[in-house]
Amino acid sequence: MCAIILTIMLTAWSILVDAPLEEPANPSATPNPSKAPWYFLGLQEMLVYFDPWMAGVVMPTLIIVGLMAIPFIDVNPKGNGYYTFGERRFAILTFLFGFLVLWVWLVIQGTFLRGPGWNFFMPWEEWDPHKVVALTNVDLPYLLGFRGYWTEAAVGAVCLLAWYATIPAWYIWRRKSLVNVGIVRYAIKSFLFVTMMGLVAKMLLRIFLNVKYVLVTPCLNI
Structure with a gap:
């Protein structure tokens, strides 16, 4: 039924x-804004928040590798051959969040x-090519009150390590419930x-x- 309704909606949309x-x-005439095809607009939108190497190389690679790894890291037999939200709540919600929020919504937003100027406009606002938005971007360590190049780099590294430190911390806390998963599968997941x-978060x-960057170094900015 949902597929039929969706087909009718898409057909009506394509006609109207x-x-x-x-x-x-x-x-000789570059459009403003210059947008990628719609299926790449999610990546183009990510360029607002990340450097090109991160938004255009690292993140897409992790998406592809992550999708390839799902059959190997998901050892839960529940849900094979039948639909069960109650038994696969975390897996389903994680996938829907990644797909709907981090992909579909970014495409819609882009x-x-x-x-014009890749500025943000609400649906009821007119696209003014002369709109100027004054933004003062700062790095997270600077926002926290730290000054000095290497001091900010060290603070950024600590913030990044603290974020990923939740992985071993959660494993230690829930070790008994993660026995069947295995440490390698758990680490990847x-x-x-x-x-x-x-x-x-970024x-x-x-x-x-x-906040423009969390970690700032001579060769790496995140």
Whole structure:
């Protein structure tokens, strides 16, 4: 039934809404905003929060590797061949969060809410090409009151290590309930999950506190 309703909605949408086709590309006239195809807009939106090497290389690689690793790290037999939300609550919610929030929503935001200059526009706002948003981006160690290049680098490294320290801490706390998982599977699964939530944390820091980097070093900025 859901598939039928969705098919009807997509059919009606395709009939009533014209495809946003434009004239052939003109190298002398760059559109503003210049957007990637819709299926890459999630990655383009991530460039607001991360450097290109992180948003365009590291994160997509982790997504692909994580999806490939699911059959090997998920040893829970419950749910094989039948649907059971009650027995697979964490797995299903994690997947839905990663897919709907960290992919679908970023695509929607990049498509409908990003206008000229890649500024954020609400649906009822007109896309003003002259809009200027004054932002003062700071690094997290600087925001916490630390000054000095190497001091800020050390504080950023501590923050990053503290974030990932939740992996062994959780294992030690819940060791008995994780016996069947195995330490290798647990490490891979936890690393992917903590990294995913770290992406959310970094996005929230950028949105609400204008934090540009957590860790700043001569060769690595996160």
